[in-house]
Amino acid sequence: MKMGIVGLPTTGKTTLFNLLTGQNLETAGFATGKVEAHTGIAKIPDERIDFLASHYKPKKTTYATVELVDVPGLAKGASAGKGVGNQFLEAVxxxxxxxxxxxxxxxxxATHPEGSIDPLRDVETISMELLFSDLGVIENRIGRIEAGKKITKEHLTEKEVLVKCKDALENGQLIHEVNLDEEEQELLKNFGFLSEKPMMLVVNMDESQLAEGAYPQKEELETYCGEHRLPLMALSAQTEQEINQLEEEERAMFMEELNIQQPGIHQVARTSYDLLGLISFLTAGEDEVRAWPIRRDTIARKAAGKIHTDIEKGFIRAEVTAFADYREHPSMVKLKELGKVRLEGKEYVVQDGDIMNFRFNL
Ligand SMILES: Nc1nc2c(ncn2[C@@H]2O[C@H](COP(=O)(O)OP(=O)(O)O)[C@@H](O)[C@H]2O)c(=O)[nH]1
Ligand SMILES: [Mg+2]
Structure with a gap:
């Protein structure tokens, strides 16, 4: 599962990418015209894992991760193939x-490509590129269906869904906002529409905006995100990068001064995980405490297969404890006494934060 970071040049994409992946790619105060997308692995911070690790003191602690891509240079005109526009859109x-x-x-x-700070304009610029790209694909496909010699019933169903999306796009809506049933979603799958992808909006502030908790067009962006059903959050990538370079003690002081409870990138990482439709089940032992990413609605036997295919094949049952119960009584012995360790079969739908212990035959 892959997250892409998009935005105009000099919005801080590479700075954010570095923060989330621990890499050290070059950042620049101007549009570099660079075209290659960079990939890295972002750790998903998880307090439950921290808590389990503080009790089990395992040899190894493993957080969930997702793949992250820094998509450079998306700019106005990309959907019209301007510059290397289409190349960027392919990365998206x-x-x-x-x-x-x-x-x-x-x-x-850092030179803003449009010469002024106007976040609503910029958000719309990027959204429009995604929207126009999708519109182009849809018009093409509808044209082909209509020009075809033989128009089947399937063609008509497909066209109907495409027209629905086209109408929405022409009204400035993104495809992810269109209410589609499962069948319709299935029909759209192969198109890989850009505006259908789950998306969050992240506002990149400077240090003084961060300290004040205010930035230009805050209300307008909140309204925009409400209308388009996008999660919205704000951070200062550069400030977080500077904080990272401080010693532990100084860091705490600095964060308090700026009134930051926890790094903004933690929330970005967790919201990303959510947007990808992922949840975690947890395993805990003296060797390792670990979060395992699974898609929502995964059944126990499939989840076991994430650890090892042998466990999936030989699955007998799972012992399951909700993390909330463990937090209250951090002892498996105690939890068993309290009847808080459930035995579940292979069809059990695993919940986020389930602590799982699989029983299996070899
Ligand atoms: N003041 C300030 N500058 C930033 C912030 N984030 C990035 N920058 C600067 O903006 C420029 C562009 O950053 P970069 O990450 O290369 O942007 P990209 O073109 O979107 O990848 C660099 O000079 C960064 O140092 C921030 O939060 N505050
Ligand atoms: Mg960059």
């Missing part, structure tokens, strides 16, 4: 969900 197409980064920070060292 490969992502399963998107972090749309928008700039509100003031930084004379």
């Amino acid at each position: 197409r490969k992502a399963d969900a998107l972090i749309h980064l928008v700039r509100v920070f003031d930084n004379s060292q």
